[in-house]
Amino acid sequence: TDVGHLESEDVGEGEDKIAKKARQEQLEPMEVVQKYMNTFHRNVRELNSLDPDIEPRATGHILEQQEYISRLLDTGIAYESNGSVYFDLDKYNEKYEYGILSGRILEDLVSNTRTLEGQDEKHNVYDFALWKKATPGHIMKWPSPWSVGYPGWHLECSVMSAKYLGEPFDIHGGGMDLIFPHHECEIAQSTAALNKQPVKYWVHNNMITINGQKMARSLGNFITLDELWTGEHELLGKPYEPMTIRFFILQAHYRSTLDFSNEALQGAEKGFNRLMDAIDTLGTVKASAKSTIDVDDLFNKCYEAMNDDLNTPVMISHLFDGVRMINSVADGKEKINDTDLEKLQKLYQAMAFDVLGLKKPEEDRVDTELTGKLIDAILDIRQEAKNVNDYTTADLIRKKLTDLGITIKDTKRGARWEI
RNA sequence: GGUCGGUUGGCCGAGUGGUUAGGCGCUGGUCUGCAAAACCGGUUACGGCGGUUCAAAUCCGCCACCGACCUCCA
Secondary structure, eight states: OOSOOEEOSSSSSOEEHHHHHHHHHTOOHHHHHHHHHHHHHHHHHHTTOOOOSOOOOGGGGHHHHHHHHHHHHHHTSEEEETTEEEEOHHHHHHHSOTTTTTOOOHHHHHHTOOOOTTGGGSSSTTOEEEEEEOOTTOSSOBOOSSOSEEEOTTHHHHHHHHHHHOSSEEEEEEEGGGIIIIIHHHHHHHHHHHSSOSEEEEEEEOOEEETTEEOOGGGTOOOOHHHHHHTOSTTOSSOOOHHHHHHHHHTSOTTSOEEEOHHHHHHHHHHHHHHHHHHHHHTTOOOBSSOOSOHHHHHHHHHHHHHTTOOHHHHHHHHHHHHHHHHHHHTTSSOOBHHHHHHHHHHHIIIIIIISOOOOOOOOOOSSHHHHHHHHHHHHHHHHHHHTTOHHHHHHHHHHHHHTTOEEEEETTEEEEEO
16 A cells, blocks of 8 residues: 555544655655565565565556446445445445444444544545545645546455456454454445455454553554664563564464564574474484384374464474474484485474474584584594593683583483584 | 553563463583583462353453554554
8 A cells, every 4th residue: 555545633624644644754755655566575584484475556457446446336325425435335235234344333333433524525434435636735646537537445455456466365364453343344344345345364463562551652662674674672671583583473373463572582492492302303313124103193183283273383383393393203212214204304304394384494504514623623523532531621611612602412322413 | 531452470471261372581410520501390370350151361241551553643
């Protein structure tokens, strides 16, 4: 959405958000749009989310929106008034049912509607705009059969989704805060224009809170993704990797609120590292003749959890059950056969990386292959010292490496290190 | 005020009638030269008050608190 996003809190008439920002920062409106889109795309990639196949913009679909308005005018459900076009909810409600998504009843909306500019142009207070006539000084405006103006709020979503996804399309996502009025109005517009429901499934995710309080600029507890990466926020104790944040979010169900706090993030970071360590270990364990663990059961439980409305927290809990299995096998306390080992490796690839979209932390920052060989050589010397019970030297080597940020873990299969 | 949702152990967070969710933290132990890691065990809670039921975190009622939304913000 890069047009028609009005602010109503301001005194007087609402101003387009993009236009307001452009004026404040002395930029062209399209520069403002581009600036925030660039940041958004970078953050989304950092979170390892897939790029969209298409990202249509409202200003690139003014003609399509005008055509859509004409269709709605032809049905008689939309009407023109003083250069603006509105959607008549009473007429819509005669033929269809308004409020099916949010459970609102039209009559209840009358007394609960705020007093706003331009109400007298409308048949009813709850009618919403499809096209707005531009007021003097309005920056972004286009000619139309009704006036020089700009498209109304809910319209672009109905128009662009129908154009690119089809009529109807399968899944419409969004935040729970958009259910009313936005998604409700989308349904009304599209149903009136298409004479059928535009969407098969609505998927709404919940909000996030910070220390139990909703995240809002007005409350001063807003954290940007870049602040999470750098740790530069008074509520944060340290920086967090994007994958820690992704894992943290997936540990809660998408329909639940999620509380951000430094303590919770630290917990997620430790858990995520443990999961990734176990997956590394899974790549090195050796198969035995028989299995003492039930891989099929784990496999089924993971799929059942995802099939249950994408219950990622439950699926992750199963992955942690598997972590215990993997570590026990590595410790020689449990055994796994060839078939099960391959199955287990595929399961973690599928669930942790393909489904949850996690990725391993950046490879150890080894400048060159030589650096790794040097560390291995130093650890060989340390092992020699240990072999002759020269623990003073062994510990000195460990301390020197630790000071350089290299952690040593003595396992049964020899010393392992990571930077 | 209205509509809808929530209140789970130190922290986060699953769970729609009877079975250990899970992670983090804390704690006891095993292993280890020590440390770390790993593993095993402990930490067993459901806002309050009533009710239904053989049995309720889960169903019903009331109360308290929190949150989203209530048409030109999309």
